[in-house]
Amino acid sequence: MRIIPAIDIIEGKCVRLSQGDYNKKTIYSSNPFEMAQRFEDHGIVFLHLVDLDGAKSSKIINYKILEQIALKTGLKVDFGGGLKSIEDVKVAFESGASQVTLGSIAVSDPKTFNDLFEKYGADKIILGADFFDNKIKTNGWLSDSGNDLMDFLEYHISGGIKYVIPTDISKDGMLKGPSIEAYKYILNSFNDFFLIASGGISTIKDLDDLKEAGCEGAILGKAIYENKIELKSLLNFIDRKC
Numbered sequence: 014m015r016i017i018p019a020i021d022i023i024e025g026k027c028v029r030l031s032q033g034d035y036n037k038k039t040i041y042s043s044n045p046f047e048m049a050q051r052f053e054d055h056g057i058v059f060l061h062l063v064d065l066d067g068a069k070s071s072k073i074i075n076y077k078i079l080e081q082i083a084l085k086t087g088l089k090v091d092f093g094g095g096l097k098s099i100e101d102v103k104v105a106f107e108s109g110a111s112q113v114t115l116g117s118i119a120v121s122d123p124k125t126f127n128d129l130f131e132k133y134g135a136d137k138i139i140l141g142a143d144f145f146d147n148k149i150k151t152n153g154w155l156s157d158s159g160n161d162l163m164d165f166l167e168y169h170i171s172g173g174i175k176y177v178i179p180t181d182i183s184k185d186g187m188l189k190g191p192s193i194e195a196y197k198y199i200l201n202s203f204n205d206f207f208l209i210a211s212g213g214i215s216t217i218k219d220l221d222d223l224k225e226a227g228c229e230g231a232i233l234g235k236a237i238y239e240n241k242i243e244l245k246s247l248l249n250f251i252d253r254k255c
Contacts, residue, residue: 015230019061031186055244067095083109116141117151135175184213
């Protein structure tokens with residue numbers, strides 16, 4: 014199972030939110046690049062980089078930080094947040110992203126989402142499925158789309174999506190464990206896709222449980238920043254061949 018630390022950016026700083034609430038923000042570093050270097054120094058290969066300013070304003074903003082990390086580290090960066098147009102996605106890839114996560118645009122503009130999927134392919138486009146009470150949320154978790162989680166996943170997985178990040182907003186940043194049962198249900202409901210777990214991971218046992226459930230990857234945030242999980246303890250999970 015791939016281990017994927019997250020760096021969430023607001024105003025150029027590395028932050029974490031609780032349950033997606035921009036008013037419940039904790040700043041962990043003023044230098045996201047140095048944080049990325051720290052991850053790489055501990056053997057990390059993958060990074061989930063989120064432009065929270067972009068997510069809130071509906072356009073890419075922090076692409077320069079992506080560019081710096083992609084250029085000066087060997088990390089494979091999945092970039093998301095505020096990618097609402099073909100031009101935004103182009104900027105993300107030109108700035109060094111290995112993959113992009115698209116969520117809101119898959120709801121608000123499925124034609125453009127499908128055009129991007131056709132252009133870049135299943136290995137480059139990750140479907141972001143941020144949900145609360147089994148309903149998809151968009152625009153930095155600020156808007157309720159009204160879309161049912163399972164219907165949303167079925168539509169896109171049947172359309173060829175290979176990677177999916179279902180984030181249970183109620184778990185995110187709370188350090189109370191991930192939505193194991195929800196992930197098991199999703200994995201048992203669909204075939205031929207990879208599920209990347211996100212939200213609530215706080216212990217090595219959580220990672221063991223996610224791996225056993227069949228998750229292809231796991232995104233960690235606050236657990237690392239608050240030393241609930243030490244980076245050196247992740248070595249057994251890191252797969253350099255991915």
